Amino acid sequence: xxxxxxxxxxxxxxxxxxxxxxxxxxxxxxxxxxxxxxxxxxxxxxxxxxxxxxxxxxxxxxxxxxxxxxxxxxxxxxxxxxxxxxxxxxxxxxxxxxxxxxxxxxxxxxxxxxxxxxxxxxxxxxxxxxxxxxxxxxxxxxxxxxxxxxxxxxxxxx
Amino acid sequence: xxxxxxxxxxxxxxxxxxxxxxxxxxxxxxxxxxxxxxxxxxxxxxxxxxxxxxxxxxxxxxxxxxxxxxxxxxxxxxxxxxxxxxxxxxxxxxxxxxxxxxxxxxxxxxxxxxxxxxxxxxxxxxxxxxxxxxxxxxxxxxxxxxxxxxxxxxxxxx
Amino acid sequence: xxxxxxxxxxxxxxxxxxxxxxxxxxxxxxxxxxxxxxxxxxxxxxxxxxxxxxxxxxxxxxxxxxxxxxxxxxxxxxxxxxxxxxxxxxxxxxxxxxxxxxxxxxxxxxxxxxxxxxxxxxxxxxxxxxxxxxxxxxxxxxxxxxxxxxxxxxxxxx
Amino acid sequence: xxxxxxxxxxxxxxxxxxxxxxxxxxxxxxxxxxxxxxxxxxxxxxxxxxxxxxxxxxxxxxxxxxxxxxxxxxxxxxxxxxxxxxxxxxxxxxxxxxxxxxxxxxxxxxxxxxxxxxxxxxxxxxxxxxxxxxxxxxxxxxxxxxxxxxxxxxxxxx
Numbered sequence: 345x346x347x348x349x350x351x352x353x354x355x356x357x358x359x360x361x362x363x364x365x366x367x368x369x370x371x372x373x374x375x376x377x378x379x380x381x382x383x384x385x386x387x388x389x390x391x392x393x394x395x396x397x398x399x400x401x402x403x404x405x406x407x408x409x410x411x412x413x414x415x416x417x418x419x420x421x422x423x424x425x426x427x428x429x430x431x432x433x434x435x436x437x438x439x440x441x442x443x444x445x446x447x448x449x450x451x452x453x454x455x456x457x458x459x460x461x462x463x464x465x466x467x468x469x470x471x472x473x474x475x476x477x478x479x480x481x482x483x484x485x486x487x488x489x490x491x492x493x494x495x496x497x498x499x500x501x502x
Numbered sequence: 503x504x505x506x507x508x509x510x511x512x513x514x515x516x517x518x519x520x521x522x523x524x525x526x527x528x529x530x531x532x533x534x535x536x537x538x539x540x541x542x543x544x545x546x547x548x549x550x551x552x553x554x555x556x557x558x559x560x561x562x563x564x565x566x567x568x569x570x571x572x573x574x575x576x577x578x579x580x581x582x583x584x585x586x587x588x589x590x591x592x593x594x595x596x597x598x599x600x601x602x603x604x605x606x607x608x609x610x611x612x613x614x615x616x617x618x619x620x621x622x623x624x625x626x627x628x629x630x631x632x633x634x635x636x637x638x639x640x641x642x643x644x645x646x647x648x649x650x651x652x653x654x655x656x657x658x659x660x
Numbered sequence: 661x662x663x664x665x666x667x668x669x670x671x672x673x674x675x676x677x678x679x680x681x682x683x684x685x686x687x688x689x690x691x692x693x694x695x696x697x698x699x700x701x702x703x704x705x706x707x708x709x710x711x712x713x714x715x716x717x718x719x720x721x722x723x724x725x726x727x728x729x730x731x732x733x734x735x736x737x738x739x740x741x742x743x744x745x746x747x748x749x750x751x752x753x754x755x756x757x758x759x760x761x762x763x764x765x766x767x768x769x770x771x772x773x774x775x776x777x778x779x780x781x782x783x784x785x786x787x788x789x790x791x792x793x794x795x796x797x798x799x800x801x802x803x804x805x806x807x808x809x810x811x812x813x814x815x816x817x818x
Numbered sequence: 819x820x821x822x823x824x825x826x827x828x829x830x831x832x833x834x835x836x837x838x839x840x841x842x843x844x845x846x847x848x849x850x851x852x853x854x855x856x857x858x859x860x861x862x863x864x865x866x867x868x869x870x871x872x873x874x875x876x877x878x879x880x881x882x883x884x885x886x887x888x889x890x891x892x893x894x895x896x897x898x899x900x901x902x903x904x905x906x907x908x909x910x911x912x913x914x915x916x917x918x919x920x921x922x923x924x925x926x927x928x929x930x931x932x933x934x935x936x937x938x939x940x941x942x943x944x945x946x947x948x949x950x951x952x953x954x955x956x957x958x959x960x961x962x963x964x965x966x967x968x969x970x971x972x973x974x975x976x
Contacts, residue, residue, distance in 0.1 A: 371560050371565060376534070376556035398533065399530065399534065400531060402525050416566040417565075417566075437596075439593040440590075440591050440592065457758070457795075461962060462908055462935075462936065464755045464909075482800065484753060484800050486755060486960055593802050595958060597958060599930065614913075619777060619804060620802075622751075622915060640938070642911060644750055646778055686876035687875045687876050687881060688881075691872065723845060725887025725888075725891060726887075728890055729882075731886075732883045732886055748914075749914050750914060754910065755909040756906075756909065
């Protein structure tokens with residue numbers, strides 16, 4: 345009977361999420377890696393990928409390049425959720441904390457500071473070993489937010 | 503009789519290069535991307551990969567994750583050439599400068615400062631469009647150099 | 661009346677903290693900035709500085725260089741708390757999130773991953789405006805941990 | 819006999835340089851450090867500072883915070899030279915390569931990629947020991963370029 349305005353669903357986010365999922369669904373590299381969007385909400389994005397031999401380096405760990413790919417994509421997607429504005433990775437820095445072993449790699453990105461021009465996004469990567477998460481990398485990214493009119497000229501990855 | 507000591511071949515580098523190529527040859531992810539070591543010398547490494555649909559994002563450019571993979575691998579390999587010491591990516595930062603279009607992506611890494619503990623390596627990525635190179639990314643990396651005794655415990659990617 | 665073993669004081673940290681404070685006390689630049697160690701514990705360090713005209717840029721905000729100094733020093737000090745090992749800044753990346761206004765600048769650094777060779781440390785900087793903190797910068801640093809024998813040759817800042 | 823159009827002076831740069839020098843001249847922190855703009859041209863800026871006890875750490879080297887300040891300011895100034903657009907440091911990463919000893923510290927910044935929204939700028943820092951330069955730090959920065967209308971609201975450091 346009494347509407348709770350503070351918990352009403354974020355209906356504006358539905359078309360934004362749809363557009364993001366469609367765009368990411370067209371990324372050949374996302375499919376080649378075999379990664380999926382496991383969570384998507386305003387200001388956050390989680391990507392995950394299961395272990396496969398072709399994602400590893402010579403000692404049986406996930407290759408650092410897989411970790412970097414997850415960070416690149418998750419931070420840009422997280423930035424795009426803020427207003428549905430097209431987003432383009434400008435730069436990021438990542439620290440590898442420990443070898444990425446186990447059966448699954450998960451990257452969680454969260455917007456630290458939204459912005460019309462540049463958004464700042466943090467990301468952490470965890471590997472799952474027998475069901476337990478271990479922190480394997482941390483990153484900090486700057487994402488260029490494009491105006492719609494610009495984005496028709498400079499395609500964005502999201 | 504007229505030996506030119508300043509241009510004599512770097513014979514010590516032959517076994518180092520052999521070991522690096524063997525290690526990289528065992529990386530499942532390197533093969534999955536389809537990248538190759540196109541140049542390898544003391545203090546430098548060049549990796550390259552040809553355009554294929556599975557390396558692209560939805561607008562037809564090389565995915566930023568491919569660029570990041572090349573930087574990750576090339577900087578670590580370049581650091582390993584200095585003394586043949588096992589090397590492990592500690593961290594890097596990359597700036598994407600322009601969309602990576604064209605038929606080929608090339609990453610050139612060069613050691614700025616060798617070190618027994620940490621080496622600093624710079625890398626630049628170029629895309630080749632109709633045979634002409636365009637600067638598409640630049641990066642700065644810190645590579646942890648492992649002692650042999652340590653490297654048997656903590657496997658290095660190179 | 662009875663000792664609580666889980667909250668017993670970290671007595672080993674006392675000489676470490678003493679040595680760190682003495683070293684930092686000898687930094688001419690720390691005094692020139694007018695910064696102080698406001699908190700020091702195992703794995704963390706907080707530095708703070710009050711507003712003074714000579715720390716500002718032309719629009720009345722704290723200069724970005726003051727923020728960078730606090731990050732540089734706080735991350736290295738935090739790394740040194742882990743084992744009392746001498747520490748040397750290897751690299752860091754910082755993102756400025758908003759203009760640093762107000763009466764005081766505070767930098768809190770925390771070790772994300774200790775290491776015998778390289779420690780990874782995160783830091784956040786807040787400006788205090790009428791007693792309220794605002795997030796003004798975030799950073800990620802790699803700190804080279806020196807062996808005692810090495811540190812006598814290569815002086816460390818902490 | 820005829821004017822050489824390819825060497826004609828960049829007259830448009832004169833008012834830009836004037837405005838930059840005036841803005842930097844108002845930075846209290848620049849004066850507190852005692853740094854000066856030693857070179858300023860389209861796309862580049864060089865800052866320098868002489869050794870003084872208050873710029874050092876406890877082992878007699880220039881403090882890393884001085885190096886960071888020079889990088890912060892020089893990269894932003896270099897970005898502002900491109901079109902005279904107000905510029906604001908968004909982020910940077912620096913690697914310290916060797917202890918900064920000697921009598922003078924010099925930071926040379928150069929624009930790698932100008933941009934209306936984000937400029938990418940590289941910088942290298944050298945210390946001068948008995949007149950000889952030694953490479954002591956390298957950095958990579960992203961500078962947010964502000965529209966004039968925005969800059970009246972969000973003050974820029976340059």
